[in-house]
Amino acid sequence: MAQWTADSNEALTLSLVRAPKDKEVLGENETYEEFHPTFTYPIFGEDEKIYGYNDLVVDLRFASGSLTQFLDIRHSATLASSSTIDDVRGTLEKFIPTNYYKTEEAFLGRVEEDADAFRPLGQKIYSYTRAAPSSAAKGKGVATALAEDDKDAVVFEVWHATWKTPEFKEYHRRMQLFILLYIEAGSYISEDEEVWEFVVLFQKRKRRTTPMTETYHFVGYSSIYPFYCFPDKIRLRLSQFVILPPYQHQGHGSALYTSIYQYALSQPTISELTVEDPAEAFEDLRDRNDLKMLLEHTTFMAEGFGESSNGGGRVERRKMGRAGKTGTKGRLGPPADKAWLENWRRQLKIAGRQFHRLVEMLIQMHLDPTDLRAARAYRLQVKERLYRFNYEVLVQLDEKERLEKLEETFQSVREDYQRIINMIH
Numbered sequence: 001m002a003q004w005t006a007d008s009n010e011a012l013t014l015s016l017v018r019a020p021k022d023k024e025v026l027g028e029n030e031t032y033e034e035f036h037p038t039f040t041y042p043i044f045g046e047d048e049k050i051y052g053y054n055d056l057v058v059d060l061r062f063a064s065g066s067l068t069q070f071l072d073i074r075h076s077a078t079l080a081s082s083s084t085i086d087d088v089r090g091t092l093e094k095f096i097p098t099n100y101y102k103t104e105e106a107f108l109g110r111v112e113e114d115a116d117a118f119r120p121l122g123q124k125i126y127s128y129t130r131a132a133p134s135s136a137a138k139g140k141g142v143a144t145a146l147a148e149d150d151k152d153a154v155v156f157e158v159w160h161a162t163w164k165t166p167e168f169k170e171y172h173r174r175m176q177l178f179i180l181l182y183i184e185a186g187s188y189i190s191e192d193e194e195v196w197e198f199v200v201l202f203q204k205r206k207r208r209t210t211p212m213t214e215t216y217h218f219v220g221y222s223s224i225y226p227f228y229c230f231p232d233k234i235r236l237r238l239s240q241f242v243i244l245p246p247y248q249h250q251g252h253g254s255a256l257y258t259s260i261y262q263y264a265l266s267q268p269t270i271s272e273l274t275v276e277d278p279a280e281a282f283e284d285l286r287d288r289n290d291l292k293m294l295l296e297h298t299t300f301m302a303e304g305f306g307e308s309s310n311g312g313g314r315v316e317r318r319k320m321g322r323a324g325k326t327g328t329k330g331r332l333g334p335p336a337d338k339a340w341l342e343n344w345r346r347q348l349k350i351a352g353r354q355f356h357r358l359v360e361m362l363i364q365m366h367l368d369p370t371d372l373r374a375a376r377a378y379r380l381q382v383k384e385r386l387y388r389f390n391y392e393v394l395v396q397l398d399e400k401e402r403l404e405k406l407e408e409t410f411q412s413v414r415e416d417y418q419r420i421i422n423m424i425h
Helices: 088-092 104-117 133-138 168-175 177-182 252-266 280-295 298-305 338-348 352-366 372-389 399-423
Strands: 005-007 012-017 049-051 057-063 069-074 123-131 153-162 197-206 214-229 233-243 270-275
Touching (some): 057 088, 069 088, 069 104, 123 252, 153 252, 168 177, 168 197, 177 233, 197 252, 214 252, 252 270, 252 280, 270 280, 280 298, 280 352, 280 399, 298 338, 338 352, 352 372, 352 399, 372 399
Parallel strands (some): 233 270
Antiparallel strands (some): 005 049, 123 153, 197 214, 214 233
16 A cells, blocks of 8 residues: 555645746756645645555646646556545645646746736835845855845845735735645634734846846745734734745745834834744744844943943943943843833833843843852842743742742753854854
């Protein structure tokens, strides 16, 4: 039976298809063809197996901008007993729009049309650049940020949309499949909940034509849910977040997260940005970016540690110890000034637990290990937060067990903070 069984994660092959003229501008290492999903159990079942075929290939292609789809299913043989053969096409059609293309010729024609006609939906809220891979040999690293009008720049844009944005529902129906394929326990969201907001990341490339033509190519997206926040504001909850494999490990996840945070800061009606049950990898991404933001915030750092700017927008950091060592003691102590912290938390629109974790990381970075008073104050500050956060569990333990558990958790938290700190150095 094994020869008639296919791993659905391997059998399902995805690709982002560009028109021939768009491929001309790509570097030799840029390819968007034949990548695979991480998960297929929401579609093909918990075992992630497809039965009844030999050499099965489920070829699902997307026009790189509009995400118009083409589905082709190939195999060398099928099991004679039809009762045990899985209906691959019928199963997939439960999760993708049924108006996909069934012939390659028609699909490629649509790709060419979309390359000229497709433009992102909604409103542009953020952009950044990277050096084109072909320019690396000229001394411009791929991760280098360039001016948008630089001939070697590749521009990335983030667009904000809602269900009310014309044609966006149809677009979302084509891109939502990536949630099932790349987010564990991911699920489709309901179009009946009208308040959903979305941010979609695109790569913008320039064709080598006269006149010059710009084309857009899908990179990833995030869905955001706004909640009422007493008395007159809303709290944004970042829900789903996905960057497709060809663009992963290139800083685009951080850029997309930054765009969402900057959007929250720019809207007077938004009180804070929160995250719904973050996966470990995303939590690391969030911690790194939030910590970098605070480190580069000259005013916050100067007030927090009693430090001065070096004139370049960055703050000179010193080990934090007794007043006699540093000359002046900032508002972060330890212990930190709680009223001052809350004022900054509101200004920066960071959720409470996340903000206090970041503050603890900053203090740990600056702490003088020889200053026993400061080390004790820091330990008590962290343990107080941990006690409040885990109160319902800890209150059931006797005093000795409670103290031991708090100390164990504190040491674990310190180790994890150091892991995050090491990522940004």
